[in-house]
Structures are given as structure tokens and as C-alpha cells.
Amino acid sequence: MTEKVGxxxxxxxxxxxxxxxxxxxxxxxxxxxxxxxxxGYLDHDRGDEQVALVYGDIGTDEVLVRxxxxxxxxxxxxxxxxxxxxxxxxxxxAVVAEGAGVVVYLRGHEGRGIGLxxxxxxxxxxxxxxxxVEANLALGFPVDARDYxxxxxxxxxxxxxxxxxxxxxxxxxxxxxxxxxxxxxxVPLLIPPCENNITYLRTKRERLDHxxxxxxxxxxxx
Numbered sequence: 104m105t106e107k108v109g110x111x112x113x114x115x116x117x118x119x120x121x122x123x124x125x126x127x128x129x130x131x132x133x134x135x136x137x138x139x140x141x142x143g144y145l146d147h148d149r150g151d152e153q154v155a156l157v158y159g160d161i162g163t164d165e166v167l168v169r170x171x172x173x174x175x176x177x178x179x180x181x182x183x184x185x186x187x188x189x190x191x192x193x194x195x196x197a198v199v200a201e202g203a204g205v206v207v208y209l210r211g212h213e214g215r216g217i218g219l220x221x222x223x224x225x226x227x228x229x230x231x232x233x234x235x236v237e238a239n240l241a242l243g244f245p246v247d248a249r250d251y252x253x254x255x256x257x258x259x260x261x262x263x264x265x266x267x268x269x270x271x272x273x274x275x276x277x278x279x280x281x282x283x284x285x286x287x288x289x290v291p292l293l294i295p296p297c298e299n300n301i302t303y304l305r306t307k308r309e310r311l312d313h314x315x316x317x318x319x320x321x322x323x324x325x
Contacts, residue, residue: 121147124256132156136192137199142261146253151211155257156195159203165287167204168266169194170254170275172212175219183299184226190292194269197290205261207254215239216248234306247311251275255282271313293317 125145132141139156177187198204214222225238236246265285269292276286296304307313
């Protein structure tokens with residue numbers, strides 16, 4: 104079979120698949136916390152749409168940053184199963200108080216990367232007595248399937264070289280460093296626990312190495 108050639112005698116070029124993170128739009132976003140710039144990105148590798156909320160003149164070094172994993176139940180519905188919604192609100196307030204900073208909202212990270220339905224199935228197992236690690240494994244999921252490469256790509260596009268990272272999770276720090284973003288400081292983001300999430304938070308400390316020293320003061324919670 105003869106392969107078709109173009110009008111100039113050259114083989115037609117197949118369109119190349121794009122990779123990496125592409126900035127698509129920048130729009131003002133007034134919020135109850137302050138006026139942010141919502142910078143929208145397309146992750147060509149996974150197909151996810153991502154957003155970074157940028158406040159003030161962030162500069163390049165030691166930028167106050169939160170990498171926030173999408174959590175519909177916590178962020179939108181006010182779930183007390185986790186502390187995600189309160190952490191998001193605290194991070195937004197923190198960057199406004201600082202005068203500059205970035206909150207990267209990471210879609211595709213629901214349930215530590217297992218998706219909304221997977222997370223709800225895991226929550227159902229936790230209601231029966233499994234902890235969050237055991238529940239993921241019982242369903243055949245990884246304990247944590249999140250990838251922070253896209254977060255690093257967003258920060259690099261914004262010109263950020265080093266961050267003060269608002270997180271209790273040492274693995275986020277390790278992931279950013281692995282992807283070329285220096286972490287000058289890890290800033291605790293501690294939310295007072297409640298009866299509904301204390302077991303979940305203790306599991307995060309004991310089995311996922313999260314730095315949660317404030318739990319020692321609430322031994323009375325079941």
C-alpha cells in the first residue's frame with residue numbers, strides 16, 4: 104500500500120499530543136476572604152482542569168502556598184468526617200493576612216486520588232470499623248494515589264521557586280522537592296478536631312505520618 108503524501112511531496116504530520124500543564128485563563132475572583140486571581144490550567148496528561156487562586160504580588164521565593172486536594176464532601180458540604188473544608192478556608196484567610204500567596208486547588212485528588220465514589224465506599228467501610236488506610240486497601244485502592252506533578256507545574260508557571268508550604272503532610276513536601284520546587288518551611292495547618300473526625304485524624308498521624316501534635320490535647324474524644 105502506498106502511503107499518501109502532501110502536495111509538496113512530504114508525509115502529512117500527525118498532530119502531536121500535548122503534555123504538561125497549560126495556562127488557559129486568568130480571571131478576577133472576589134471572595135468572602137478577599138479578591139483573588141483565579142488562574143485556570145489544563146493538565147494535558149490527565150485531562151483535569153485545575154485552578155490556582157493567587158492573592159497579591161507573590162514574588163518567587165518563600166511564597167505562602169497551600170496545595171489543597173479536592174474534597175467535595177468537606178469543601179462544599181461541610182462534612183465533619185475530615186477537616187478539609189476548614190483547612191481550605193484557613194489557607195485562604197492565611198494568604199490574605201500574609202498579603203500574598205497561592206492556593207492550588209487540585210482536582211482529581213478526591214479521596215487521596217481514588218475518586219468521589221471510591222471515597223464514599225471507603226467512608227462506608229470506615230463506618231463499619233475500618234480506618235481510612237484499611238478501607239482503601241480493602242477496596243483494592245492505593246493508600247494514597249495523588250500525584251503532585253501538576254501542582255509543581257502550576258507553581259513553576261507562576262514563577263514560584265520556593266514555598267512556605269501550609270500542610271501537615273510530609274509527603275507533600277517531599278513531592279514538591281522531587282518536582283523541583285524548594286520548600287523553605289512547612290507551616291502547620293491545624294484544625295481543632297471534633298468527635299466525628301478524631302479517629303480519622305489519629306489514623307492520619309499514626310499511619311500516614313501527618314504532623315498533628317494538637318491531637319494530644321483532646322484525648323477525651325472517642
